[in-house]
Each structure stands twice: as C-alpha cells, then as structure tokens.
Amino acid sequence: MxxxxxxxxxxxxxxxxxxxxxxxxxxxxxxxxxxxxxxxxxxxxxxxxxxxxxxxxxxxxxPPKLNREQCSSEATAIFKAEEYAHGKTIADITGGLGIDSIFMAKVAANVTYIEQNNELHNIAKHNFQVLSLSNIECHCTDGIDFLIETNRRFDLIYIDPARRDDHGRKVSAFESCTPNILDNMDLLLSKANLVLIKSSPMIDISMALAQLKNVVSTTVLSVRNECKEILFLCSAKTITSSTTYRCVNIRTNGGMDNLTFSRETENTLTIPYTASIGNYIYDPNVSLLKAGAFKTVAHVYNVAKLHRNTHLYTSSEIIKNFPGRVFRVIKELRVSAKDIAGELPGGKAHIIVRNYPLSSQELQKKLHLKEGGNLFVIALTKCDEKKILLLCSKEE
Ligand SMILES: C[S@@+](CC[C@H](N)C(=O)[O-])C[C@H]1O[C@@H](n2cnc3c(N)ncnc32)[C@H](O)[C@@H]1O
Structure with a gap:
C-alpha cells in the first residue's frame, strides 16, 4: 500500500x-x-x-469488503474497551482491521495486535500510526503460534475468531470458527488472567457454556435493539459459581440498558401471570430474550407476564426505564378486516406477533393492513389461552 x-x-x-x-x-x-x-x-x-x-x-x-464486514462496530468496540481494557495489557490475537485494538488501546496500558493476513495487518498498522496509537505493537503471524512461542503473560487475551467456512458462508459454532477456540482453551487460559471471546449473536449460549471453561460472565450485546455480539469472559482461575448473564443494549442516544442476572435465580423465581391486559404492554429488548431473562425482567420491573410462552408483559401504571419497547393500550380489536378498517382509517399499522398462530405477514394480509403509520397492532396469546389483538401506541 x-x-x-x-x-x-x-x-x-x-x-x-x-x-x-x-x-x-x-x-x-x-x-x-x-x-x-x-x-x-x-x-x-x-x-x-x-x-x-x-x-x-x-x-x-x-480493507476489502469481507474484512470490513467482519470488524466490530465502534459502538461495541467502545463498550468492550470501557468494560474490560482499562489499564490492562492486552493481546488481540485475531486483530483483523483492528477496531477492537484501537478502542482498547485508548484506555489500556498496551495492546499486542496479531493478524495472520498480511494485507490486513499492513492496513491496520498504518491506521494505528495515523491515529497516533503508539501503545499498539503489531505482529503479522498466527495468533495461536504467537501465544505458544511468547513467554509473556497478559492481563487479557481478546479473541474474535473468523466466522466463515471454506465457502465464505457465515458460521457460528466455535468448532467452525478460525482459530478453533475449543482446541486452544488451555493455552489461552495459561497466557492471561482473563480471556474475552466474542461470538456470533446466533450462537447457542448453553452449548457454548458447556464447551468453554471458567466463564465468569456472558454478555448479550445489542445496539439499537439488534443483537450484535455475545461475549464470554473466561478466568484463568477455576471458578465455583456459574456464569453471570448481562443483557446490554446501546441506545441510539448512546445511553445503555443493562440487566444482570443468574440462571439459578431466573429458574427459581415465581412471577405473576395475568390474562387481564393493563394500560401498558412491554416488549423486552432482544438481549433479554436471547439471554432468557423472561422471569427476571418481570421481577425487576414489577410487571406481569401474559403467558409462559408469550414474552410480553403488562402493568396498569407505566414503568419508566423498562429495557425494551413500551406501548399504551388503546383497545382490544376483533380479528375482522371490516372492524379494523373502522379503527384504522388509513389502513396502516405496524404488526407485532408473539405466540400467535399467524405470522405478521399473514395477519397483515388477513386484516388488509399496510405496514406504516404510528399505531401498532399486537397479536398474542394470553395465559387463559385466548388469542387477542391489541391496538396500541408506542410510548417514547
Ligand atoms: C472477525 S475478524 C476480527 C475483527 C476485529 N476484531 C476487528 O474489530 O477489526 C477475525 C480475524 O482473525 C484473523 N485470524 C483467523 N485465524 C487467525 C489466527 N490463527 N491467527 C491470527 N489471525 C487469525 C482473520 O484473518 C480475520 O482477520
């Protein structure tokens, strides 16, 4: 270059x-x-x-498109840097375009960036220079070989493996990624106090927890309510308690929704279920749903769940700061295109379907609705097994 x-x-x-x-x-x-x-x-x-x-x-x-697609976004890189990198010595052993290295270097003591692709390594090295990040040391080599050969020990090893198979298709399971983390878990834990593993939002969390070692925390990280990364923080020390789950959503305004829970508490909680719809309906952020915080969210925010398998909640008074979308219930609707035409003269609404026999497209067709406008039609099954439609407006 x-x-x-x-x-x-x-x-x-x-x-x-x-x-x-x-x-x-x-x-x-x-x-x-x-x-x-x-x-x-x-x-x-x-x-x-x-x-x-x-x-x-x-x-x-x-760099070329594939490398741009694979890099972390600035929002998630800043989150990881703030959470895990302050004052630390870090090895980023799958450096890529170096986005995580860049934001970690801004708060870390130093970052060792390792990338096996020569072109990408050279681009990242140039970028570190023009950004005046003098505390990043670059190595163009295999990250696993580097760890085998080094006698250094880091505070944190960060690994964001390549998630494409030989045909360029996206993969999520650890054994399909490069490098293979599972084959190298002992090596990783012998070279750092903590190992932070970034994985695909599609990964099966329980399977990943069964495969990894000493997972202190599991973070489901979303940006604007779209799940972007699942982060597993592993400790070199043997841990006796099970992983802590963190559900994080970075909002458009940069603020953050954050909920922490343990699987044991989630499993043993008793929460209220109700078939009576209050004035407000709550649709939790995807991070909470992916982490399975179904009962914890009801317990923490004092809302009742509408059905075991309908992950919507209700209350009569509005709950401020609920981590998800909040809707005000206007009225219950009959499943009839004619009635709905009377309620929605413009024929437009956003349709949300939860645990309901029709998909949103099928319901939209049946009700002769077009996507759009300011109102929402929420279709759901209640805990008395009744299937209902609610006309709602979104609380800002
Ligand atoms: C998902 S990307 C990392 C993106 C990076 N976190 C960022 O934000 O720019 C994965 C990178 O790991 C590199 N890689 C895969 N196996 C490697 C290995 N054994 N050693 C070093 N780099 C490796 C790939 O070339 C690819 O650039």
Missing part, C-alpha cells in the same frame, strides 16, 4: 462517486490503483455509520 497526500486528495474528491464505476476507470487513471480507490470510497461510506469517529480521519485506510 502506497499511501500519500495526492492519493488521499483524489479519494476524498471521489467520495460521492459510485465505487463500481470508479473501479472500471483504470484506463482513465493509469497511475492509480482504481480498485483500491473504489475500496476506499466504499469503505468510507460504510464507516460513516459503523465507525463514525474513525471515518473522520481522512488518512484511515479501509
């Missing part, structure tokens, strides 16, 4: 061009690598949303 001021100025002047058209202009600009230019323009466009503060750095270089 030959980065210089002229190349940078050219790329910046083309940021609003179509990357595909740019890539096809090699003849017009024989002195430039137009595939690289197109990669930068496309990378910048992705980074404005995924890596907003890094996109402000005009010298930041973007």
């Amino acid at each position: 030959d980065w210089n001021e002229d190349l940078k100025a050219f790329i910046m002047s083309r940021r609003s061009d179509d990357p595909l058209t740019l890539a096809l202009q090699q003849k017009k600009y024989p002195h430039l690598d137009m595939k690289f230019v197109a990669q930068q323009v496309e990378g910048y466009s992705m980074a404005k949303d995924k890596l907003p503060s890094l996109a402000l750095c005009d010298d930041f270089v973007y």
Whole structure:
C-alpha cells in the first residue's frame, strides 16, 4: 500500500462517486490503483455509520469488503474497551482491521495486535500510526503460534475468531470458527488472567457454556435493539459459581440498558401471570430474550407476564426505564378486516406477533393492513389461552 497526500486528495474528491464505476476507470487513471480507490470510497461510506469517529480521519485506510464486514462496530468496540481494557495489557490475537485494538488501546496500558493476513495487518498498522496509537505493537503471524512461542503473560487475551467456512458462508459454532477456540482453551487460559471471546449473536449460549471453561460472565450485546455480539469472559482461575448473564443494549442516544442476572435465580423465581391486559404492554429488548431473562425482567420491573410462552408483559401504571419497547393500550380489536378498517382509517399499522398462530405477514394480509403509520397492532396469546389483538401506541 502506497499511501500519500495526492492519493488521499483524489479519494476524498471521489467520495460521492459510485465505487463500481470508479473501479472500471483504470484506463482513465493509469497511475492509480482504481480498485483500491473504489475500496476506499466504499469503505468510507460504510464507516460513516459503523465507525463514525474513525471515518473522520481522512488518512484511515479501509480493507476489502469481507474484512470490513467482519470488524466490530465502534459502538461495541467502545463498550468492550470501557468494560474490560482499562489499564490492562492486552493481546488481540485475531486483530483483523483492528477496531477492537484501537478502542482498547485508548484506555489500556498496551495492546499486542496479531493478524495472520498480511494485507490486513499492513492496513491496520498504518491506521494505528495515523491515529497516533503508539501503545499498539503489531505482529503479522498466527495468533495461536504467537501465544505458544511468547513467554509473556497478559492481563487479557481478546479473541474474535473468523466466522466463515471454506465457502465464505457465515458460521457460528466455535468448532467452525478460525482459530478453533475449543482446541486452544488451555493455552489461552495459561497466557492471561482473563480471556474475552466474542461470538456470533446466533450462537447457542448453553452449548457454548458447556464447551468453554471458567466463564465468569456472558454478555448479550445489542445496539439499537439488534443483537450484535455475545461475549464470554473466561478466568484463568477455576471458578465455583456459574456464569453471570448481562443483557446490554446501546441506545441510539448512546445511553445503555443493562440487566444482570443468574440462571439459578431466573429458574427459581415465581412471577405473576395475568390474562387481564393493563394500560401498558412491554416488549423486552432482544438481549433479554436471547439471554432468557423472561422471569427476571418481570421481577425487576414489577410487571406481569401474559403467558409462559408469550414474552410480553403488562402493568396498569407505566414503568419508566423498562429495557425494551413500551406501548399504551388503546383497545382490544376483533380479528375482522371490516372492524379494523373502522379503527384504522388509513389502513396502516405496524404488526407485532408473539405466540400467535399467524405470522405478521399473514395477519397483515388477513386484516388488509399496510405496514406504516404510528399505531401498532399486537397479536398474542394470553395465559387463559385466548388469542387477542391489541391496538396500541408506542410510548417514547
Ligand atoms: C472477525 S475478524 C476480527 C475483527 C476485529 N476484531 C476487528 O474489530 O477489526 C477475525 C480475524 O482473525 C484473523 N485470524 C483467523 N485465524 C487467525 C489466527 N490463527 N491467527 C491470527 N489471525 C487469525 C482473520 O484473518 C480475520 O482477520
């Protein structure tokens, strides 16, 4: 990579061009690598949303698409840095584009970045330099081999394995990722006090907990209510208690919803179930649902659950700060397109279906509704097994 001021100025002047058209202009600009230019323009466009503060750095270089897709977002990288990296010595053994290394380095004592892909390693190294992150040491090698050979011991090893199979398809189970964490668990735990493993939101958490060792905490991390990562923090010390679950959602305004629980407490809690709909309906964030905090959320926020298998809750008074969407109930609706047309003259609503025999598309068709507007139709089964429709508005 030959980065210089002229190349940078050219790329910046083309940021609003179509990357595909740019890539096809090699003849017009024989002195430039137009595939690289197109990669930068496309990378910048992705980074404005995924890596907003890094996109402000005009010298930041973007790798090919697959590596951009695989990198952590700025929001999740900042969360991990704040939670796990303060003052620590860190080895990021699957460094990639280095997004996690960058944000960890801002608060850590130092970061050892290791990446086996030469092109990606060189891009990350350049980016660390232009961001003036002098406490990152770079190694272009296999992260497992590096750990075998080093006599250093780190406070934290971070591993975000590549989750693609030989055909480029996405995989989630640890044994299908590279490097294979399960084969190397003892090595990882012998080289650091803590090992933080990032996994796919699709991973089966119970299976992962059965496969890993000494998992102190399991964090289900969402951004704007979309599950992005599941993080397993493992300790080099043998632990006697079971893992703590943390459900985190980073909101649009940067604020955070955070709920911590243990599986034992969740399993032994007795919570109220009700078939009587209160003034408000609560739909918990995906982090809580993925972690299975179904009873804990009812207990902590003092709301009643509508059915064992309907993960919606209700109360007569509004519960502020509920970690999820809150709806005000306007009325119960009959399952009749004619009645609904009377209630929704514009014929528009958002449909939410929970434990109901029809999918949202099927219900939308049956009720002759279009997606949109400000109102919500929530279809659900109550604990008396009655299936109902509620017309609701969303509380901001
Ligand atoms: C999911 S990406 C990491 C993204 C990174 N956390 C970021 O935010 O930019 C996984 C990376 O691990 C690298 N990798 C896979 N196996 C490796 C190994 N044994 N040693 C070093 N790097 C490896 C891949 O080349 C890929 O770039």
